[in-house]
Structures are given as C-alpha cells and as structure tokens.
Amino acid sequence: MSETGTRAGLRGQLSAAGIVIGCVGCVIITASSVYTALKMGALPWPTIFTSITALVLLRAMGRTSLNEANITQVIMSAGSMVAGGIAFTVPGIWILGLGVEVSWWELLAVALVGTLLGLVCTALIRRRFVEESDLEYPIGTAAAETLLASTAGGSTGRKLFGSMAFAGAWCVARDVLGWIPALVATLPIPGVSFGIQASPMRLSVGFLVGGRSVAWWMAGAVLAAFGITVGGTALGLWDVATAQGIVSSLGMGLMMGSGLGVVAKDIVWPLVRGARDRGGRAGDAAEGATGRAAADATRCTGMLAGALRHLSRLDAGALACFVAAAALICCMGLGLSPLVSVAIVALSFVTAIMSAQSVGQSGIDPMEIFGLIVLLFVAAFSRTTQVQLFFVAGIIAVACGLAGDVMSDFKTGQIIGTDPRTLWIGQAIGALLGAVVAVAVMLAIVAAYGTDAFGADAEFIAAQANVVATMVAGIPSVPAFVIGLVGGTLLYCAGIPAMMLGLGVYLPFYMSLTTAVGALVRVAFDRVRAARAQRAGAAAAKELDETGAVVASGVLGGESIVGVIIAFASVASGLAG
Known part of the structure; x- marks a missing residue:
C-alpha cells in the first residue's frame, strides 16, 4: 500500500474518538477477562460483544463508518487475549505454593514479551493466513457480519447495557450483600461437588457455547463424577483421594491431547499432504521422504522471507526492534539465558502459526497448550527454574492468544475493507495497554x-493454570494422563471436541452442571426461534437470535466487570484499614 493510501486509511479509520472509546473499553474488557478466565476456567471471544459496543457508542456520537467501528473494537478486544495468556499460566506458581513472590515487573515482563512477539508474528503471517489462504476464521467472519448488518441501534444498545446492569446487580447481591447463595440444589456426594452455581455468567457461557459442545462437556463431568469417583469407590477400586487424582490427570491429558490433535490434524497433516501432492504433480518419485521433509522444513523460512519482502524498511526495522526488546526483557527482566530467549523468540513464530491455523479452522485457540509445548521443550534442554518455566508458558500463551485474536480481526477487516496496517496499529495500542491492565488486575486479585x-476447589479455579502447574510439578496418575493424552488426540482427529470433554472431566461438577443448564436454555431458545420463523418469517427469527446473543454477551460482561470492581474495592478497603 502506498503512503498516500495508508495516510487516508489512518484518517478515515483510526480516529481520536475511536482511540478514546477503544482504550476505555480495553481497560474494562481486559480487566473483566482476567476475572472471567480465573473464575470460569474459560475465556469466550469478546469480538462480537466489542463490535456491537463500538458500533453503538460511535453511532451515539454521530459516526457511522464501519471501518472506524472495526478499529475501535480491535483496540477494545486486543487486551483480552493478553489477559487470558497470563491467567491461564502464571497462577500455577501460586497453585504449587512455590513460596516465591512474583514481582509486578516480572509479571509485566511476561505480558510485554508475549505481546511484542505476538504482534511481530501476526505482521509476518497475515498475508499468508488471511489473504492467500481459505481459512474461514468463524469469529472474525461473524464480527464482520455484525458490522455489515448495522443493526446495533438504540434497541440493541439498551438490551446490551441492560443485561450488563442486571448481571452486575446480581453479582453485588450475591458477593457483597450475601442475599443470594453461591450454590443451590447441593447434594452431599463424597468426592463430587454437586450443585448449581448462582451465576448468570456461567449460564451465559453455556448459552453461548451451545448444545453439542456442552453435551460433550457434561459427558466428561458425568464420567468423572459418577463413573470414576462414585462408581470406582463403590466398587472398591480406589478411595476418593485416588479417584480425584485419576480424574484430574485424565482431564489434563484430554485437554493437552486435544491441543496435540490440533497440531496433528490441522497443521502437520495439511503440510504433509501438501508436500505429497506437490511431489506427485512434479512427477518426481525420486524426491522421497527426505526431500519432502526438507521442503517442509523450509516452509516457515520461506513464509518469513515472503512476508519481509512486503514490508517497508521502516516497518521491518520496527518489528526487528520489537524482537530485540522481547529478547532483552527475557534475559534481563526474567533472568532467562540467551539460548532460552532465542528459543522463545523462534518458537513463538511456530506456535503463532499453529494458533492462526487453529483459530482459522475452528475458532478455538488452546493458547495454554502451545505454552505447555514450549515449556516442555525448554525444560528438556535447559536448567530453567520452575518459576521461570511458568514465565515461558505465559509468554507463549500471550503471543498465541494475541495471534488468534489479531488474525480473526484481520479477517474482519478483509471482509469490510479495513486497512490492514491501520488495524495492526489499533491492535498494538490495545495489546500494549491490555498488558499493563492485565498485570494490574492480576496483582489486585492476589x-x-x-x-x-x-x-x-478455591475461589478462582484457574483450570488451565492448574494443568500447567501439574505438568511442572508432576502428574498424580501417569497412566490416566497417558490415556487422556492419546484419547484426546484421537478424539479430536475424529471430529469429537476432546477439549470440552476434558474440561468436563477436570472442572468441579457444579460448574459443568450450571453450564449445562445454560445450554438447555439455549435449546429452548432455539425452539422458540424456529417457531417464530414459521409464524413471522426469517427476519423475526434472526432478530430474536441476535437478541439472545446480545443479552448473553451483556450478562457475561456485566458479572465479570462487577467482579473486578469488587476485587479492587476489597484491595482499597484493606489499604484504608
């Protein structure tokens, strides 16, 4: 793109109003994302929520540019994946009780290194994975459709912010005033935390995830609670404590196996198949396996060289400074050796490609799994301490989380015509601000x-950080973990959502049951929508569907935002006391 075109793109799409709205939204969304990731053990994509919010707020100011709304939502949402990368890994240090105080600088260093590497990687792989590939990026496509529909008027705004207010008031009544119990319908079953969580946010997660995925989630929960824990102890196969170790190990194996399945099915196999097809078309039977492996080994190098050819000298220099700064912070800020720092930089590029492929095909970004892969690699060849291993996993998780978010946003921009360089600048603003906010909120919660x-079984389940912590400290039941690892890989390759199954096995039963109740609400909602489509037509059914998504997103955002406010208020009252 020419300099004139870039300046025009900046003037028309990156506005002062959009930056201010985006930065305010980034603070709120990032803070709520830290809380949601720790409390719920999941982090739903905020892209649709931020797209609607950006469009509503900009239209209230008389601004109607879809590209401006797109850039604004990009700034708002970028920090959420940085928050997820931190929340999914670093709390493992406290879960293990290592007795080491993590300083604010170390936490900020992890966030900044991951952010810088994530931004560099997305700048280099954007053309290959968005413009030249046929990846769908379902989240980015849905965001584009939301903006193109331009239906986020006053009615939608009232529904969004009204549902946020309701969920926030519920959170205050439950967590501050004590008017609502945390769990209802509890049953005293040894080893099983049976009950329904009084959480609109948890119900909205079930509603948004949908029936099929939650069905597998609940299947895993039933298997763990009533098959392994209740059934196994009743048959005298093991005691409750042993059963809980088997359950946690099996759940971790399934989740990590799902991540390996993503690598095997969505990344490695297409590369192998593409190399084989190229060999067949060339008719060079003598190329053999060695030649094809060599060709695939140069794929990343070729992609990098191709990307650099499309960058200006100024952009290439800026990205090089980002890489140098990331490596320097790794060495001086986190005490990692130069060799480990180089490995992190190199493997961040590889895992970012994995993340882009996974998000592009499925909308799922198992960022902590990619962090675990690099963690295990670093642990195998270096004498890195346990705390530093968590830092390594955190860096990679942040980079991969940001890569998945950025690539989805690039897809949105491609559909509606947003300037990619301007969009990347918006992502950089939101991601760097989000890194600071995520660290501040994490420290406030601690x-x-x-x-x-x-x-x-604590206030914040931090499920993914539990997985990382267990891998660092030692697995309770190695056979159960291996079964889960192999089974998760095979199930994912067979088209079964092994990640959801693993979550159900791993998480406390009451969380899975509450999520299932939310999914049942979605089933009833879909039937009402279908009936309305028959009576009033497809337009009315579509309006109802959009209302459901807006209200569920508002409920999710409202409770998480108020939860962060309560945490900050608790810190302030403690300081005042």
Missing part, C-alpha cells in the same frame, strides 16, 4: 484474595 485463592 492482593484482595491471597495466593491461596487459586486452585480447583
């Missing part, structure tokens, strides 16, 4: 609740 508040 100060408010203490390091003992993290764990499977």
Whole structure:
C-alpha cells in the first residue's frame, strides 16, 4: 500500500474518538477477562460483544463508518487475549505454593514479551493466513457480519447495557450483600461437588457455547463424577483421594491431547499432504521422504522471507526492534539465558502459526497448550527454574492468544475493507495497554484474595493454570494422563471436541452442571426461534437470535466487570484499614 493510501486509511479509520472509546473499553474488557478466565476456567471471544459496543457508542456520537467501528473494537478486544495468556499460566506458581513472590515487573515482563512477539508474528503471517489462504476464521467472519448488518441501534444498545446492569446487580447481591447463595440444589456426594452455581455468567457461557459442545462437556463431568469417583469407590477400586487424582490427570491429558490433535490434524497433516501432492504433480518419485521433509522444513523460512519482502524498511526495522526488546526483557527482566530467549523468540513464530491455523479452522485457540509445548521443550534442554518455566508458558500463551485474536480481526477487516496496517496499529495500542491492565488486575486479585485463592476447589479455579502447574510439578496418575493424552488426540482427529470433554472431566461438577443448564436454555431458545420463523418469517427469527446473543454477551460482561470492581474495592478497603 502506498503512503498516500495508508495516510487516508489512518484518517478515515483510526480516529481520536475511536482511540478514546477503544482504550476505555480495553481497560474494562481486559480487566473483566482476567476475572472471567480465573473464575470460569474459560475465556469466550469478546469480538462480537466489542463490535456491537463500538458500533453503538460511535453511532451515539454521530459516526457511522464501519471501518472506524472495526478499529475501535480491535483496540477494545486486543487486551483480552493478553489477559487470558497470563491467567491461564502464571497462577500455577501460586497453585504449587512455590513460596516465591512474583514481582509486578516480572509479571509485566511476561505480558510485554508475549505481546511484542505476538504482534511481530501476526505482521509476518497475515498475508499468508488471511489473504492467500481459505481459512474461514468463524469469529472474525461473524464480527464482520455484525458490522455489515448495522443493526446495533438504540434497541440493541439498551438490551446490551441492560443485561450488563442486571448481571452486575446480581453479582453485588450475591458477593457483597450475601442475599443470594453461591450454590443451590447441593447434594452431599463424597468426592463430587454437586450443585448449581448462582451465576448468570456461567449460564451465559453455556448459552453461548451451545448444545453439542456442552453435551460433550457434561459427558466428561458425568464420567468423572459418577463413573470414576462414585462408581470406582463403590466398587472398591480406589478411595476418593485416588479417584480425584485419576480424574484430574485424565482431564489434563484430554485437554493437552486435544491441543496435540490440533497440531496433528490441522497443521502437520495439511503440510504433509501438501508436500505429497506437490511431489506427485512434479512427477518426481525420486524426491522421497527426505526431500519432502526438507521442503517442509523450509516452509516457515520461506513464509518469513515472503512476508519481509512486503514490508517497508521502516516497518521491518520496527518489528526487528520489537524482537530485540522481547529478547532483552527475557534475559534481563526474567533472568532467562540467551539460548532460552532465542528459543522463545523462534518458537513463538511456530506456535503463532499453529494458533492462526487453529483459530482459522475452528475458532478455538488452546493458547495454554502451545505454552505447555514450549515449556516442555525448554525444560528438556535447559536448567530453567520452575518459576521461570511458568514465565515461558505465559509468554507463549500471550503471543498465541494475541495471534488468534489479531488474525480473526484481520479477517474482519478483509471482509469490510479495513486497512490492514491501520488495524495492526489499533491492535498494538490495545495489546500494549491490555498488558499493563492485565498485570494490574492480576496483582489486585492476589492482593484482595491471597495466593491461596487459586486452585480447583478455591475461589478462582484457574483450570488451565492448574494443568500447567501439574505438568511442572508432576502428574498424580501417569497412566490416566497417558490415556487422556492419546484419547484426546484421537478424539479430536475424529471430529469429537476432546477439549470440552476434558474440561468436563477436570472442572468441579457444579460448574459443568450450571453450564449445562445454560445450554438447555439455549435449546429452548432455539425452539422458540424456529417457531417464530414459521409464524413471522426469517427476519423475526434472526432478530430474536441476535437478541439472545446480545443479552448473553451483556450478562457475561456485566458479572465479570462487577467482579473486578469488587476485587479492587476489597484491595482499597484493606489499604484504608
């Protein structure tokens, strides 16, 4: 793109109003994402929510540019994946009780290194994975459709912010005033936390995820609670404590196996198949396996060289400075060796490609799994401490989380015509701001609740960080983990959502049951929508469907935002006392 075109893109799409709205939204969304990731053990994509919010707020100011709304939502949402990368890994340090105080600088260093590497990687792979590939990027496509529909008027705004207010008031009544119990319909079953969580946010997660995925989630929960724990102890195969170790190990194996399945099915196999097809077309039977492997080994190098050819000298220099800064922070800020720092930089590019492929095909970004892969690699060839291994996983998780978010946003921009360079600048603004906010919120939560508040049965379940912690400290039941690892890989390759199955096995039963109730609400909602389509037509059914998504997104955002406010208030009252 010429300099004139770029300046025009900046003037028409990156506005002062959009930056201000985006930055305010980034602070709120990032803060709520830290809380949601720790509390719920999941982080739904905020892209649709931020797209609607950006469009509503800009239209209230008399601005109607879809590209401006797209850039604004990009700034708003970028920090959420940085928050997820931190929340999915670093709390493992406190879960293990290593007795090491993590300083604000170390936490900020992890966030900044991951952010810088994520931004560099997306700048280099955008053309290959968005413009030249046929990847669908379902989240980015849905965001584009939301903006193109331009239906986010006053009615939608009222529904969005009204549902946020309701969920926030519910959170205050439950967590501050004590008017609502945390769990209802509890049953005293040994080893099983049976009950329904009084959480609109948890119900909205089930509603948004949908029936099929939650069905597998619930299948895993039933298997763990009533098959392994209740059934196994009743048959005298093991005691409750042993059963819980088997359950956690099996759940971790299934989740990690799902991540390996993503690598095997969505990344490695297409490369192998493409190399084989190229060999067949060339008719060079003598090329053999060695030649094809060599060709695939140069794929990343070729992609990098191709990307650099399309960058200006100024852009290439800026990206090089980002890489140098990331490596320097790794060495001086986190105490990692130069060799480990180089490995992190190189493997961040590889895992970002994996993330782009996964998000492009399925809309799923198992960022902590990619962090685990690099963690295990670093642990195998270096003497890195346990705390530093968590830092390594955090860096890669942030980079991969940001890569998945950025690539989805690039897809949105491609559909509606947003300038990619301007969009990347918006992502950089939101991601760097989000890194600071995510660290501040994490430290506030630790100060408010203490390091003992993290764990499977604690205030913040931090499910993904539990997985990372267990891999670092040692697996309770190696046979169960291996079964889960192999089974998760095979199930994903067979088209079964092994990640959802693993979540059900791993998480406390009450969380899975509450999520299933939300999914049942979605089933009833879909039937009402179908009936309305028959009576009033497809337009009315589509309006109802959009209303459901807007209200569920508002409920999810409202409770998580108020939860963060309560945490900050607790810190402030403690300081005042």
